[in-house]
Amino acid sequence: MYSAYTSSSKPSQPNSPNPGNGDQNWSEWMKRADEFDERMISVWKDDSEGVLVFTALFSTISTAAIIESYKRLSPDSGDQTTGLLADLSQQVSGSENGTQVPPFPIPPFSPSFFFVGCNIMWLLSLGLSISSAMIATLLKQYARRYMTVSRMSDKPEDRAKVRSFLLFGVRRYYMHVAVEVPPAFLHASVGLFALGLLLFFYPISKAVFYFLVILEGIFFSAYVLLTVVPWFDGTCPFSTPISTVGWYYWHFLMAFVSILLCFVESFKDHWKRFKGGYDRGIVDEALATPMVIDLEKPHKE
Known part of the structure; x- marks a missing residue:
């Protein structure tokens, strides 16, 4: 299963020590390795916690909207009651006049295409937000497992081998891509919810619909720019989870x-x-670009 891995495999950060120098060098190497791991795990945890907090708030909003919108997929009981009362009134009037009035026809109910589409968008949005929370929870669990397993051994050299073994798996299974999935799902969830808003208000109020089209169009255009520009300009400081x-x-x-x-x-x-990764592509672009490095201290405002 791990045929590509050997005990001599070394992580790129930090550089491995010379085994002949004894446990002291291994301890120093593991100290630097622990600092590297803690920074990496901290990023995973911070991203996951942010996703979980936002998901909790957003799911509450989505659920409230779905509760309101799904009612429009079934006949309105008030309209049915009004129709039955009108039919009863006609029957009473006909009996008083000695005429037979045919029963008032009740047309079959068919939900509007816009309300059906709205509910689909909002249910998909809720599903993606819950999925992002679940994946974020799994990432936090794996981060805790990574730190626990990598520190189980007492000997520094053994800890170094276990740590290299686990780090090899992190890179082999593209954990740096997996950690970007929950935020991407969450952003997609927000987009689906916004689309559902358009479908919901179109048959209700054209004024509100056009206002939302303009507002969401501005945000969507800005989001697309923030997503795509980093692909072509590595110096762009802005990006979205969809960018990666x-x-x-x-x-x-x-x-x-x-x-x-x-x-x-x-x-x-x-x-x-693709194999190098998104961040590595920025580093390669920076190293290949001739530029003058500004070593001056930043100016104080």
């Missing part, structure tokens, strides 16, 4: 298309970027 996930899908798709079209060099380039 979309970047991987983009290079995987382009690598697949390149191999179909027999563009070997293009395939190698896109596959290298």
Whole structure:
């Protein structure tokens, strides 16, 4: 299962010590390794906790909206009562006049396309938000397990081997991509909820609908820019969770298309970027770009 792994495999951060120097060097190496792991795990936990807090608030809003919207998928009891009373009134009037009045026809109920679509969007939104919370919880559990297992051994050299073994799995199974999935799901959930708002208000109020179209259009345009610009400009400080996930899908798709079209060099380039990762691509771009490094102290405002 781990044929690519050997006990001599070394993580890239930090560099492994010379085993011949004794436990003291291993202890020093593990100290630096623990600092690296704690920073990595801290990022995972912070992202997961942020997702869990936002999911709790957003799921409450989504649930309240669904409770209100699903009522429009069934006949209104008030309308049915009004129809029955009108039918009864006609029957009474007809009996007084000695005429037979046919029963008042009650048309079959069919929910509006917009309300059906609205409920679908909001249910999908709720499902994605709950899924993001579940994945975030699993990531927190794995982070705790990673730190616990990597520190079970007392000997520094054994701890180093266990830590390298676990870190190999982190990289092999693309944990750096997995940690981006919960925020991406959450952002997609918000987008579906916004789309559901448009479908909900279209048959109710055109004024509110057009107001939401303008408002959501502005936010959507800004979001797309923040998502796509970092793909082409590594110096852009802004990004979204979709930026990372979309970047991987983009290079995987382009690598697949390149191999179909027999563009070997293009395939190698896109596959290298895909394997290296989003952040590594920014580092490579920075190292390949000639620039003057400003060593001056930042100016105080």
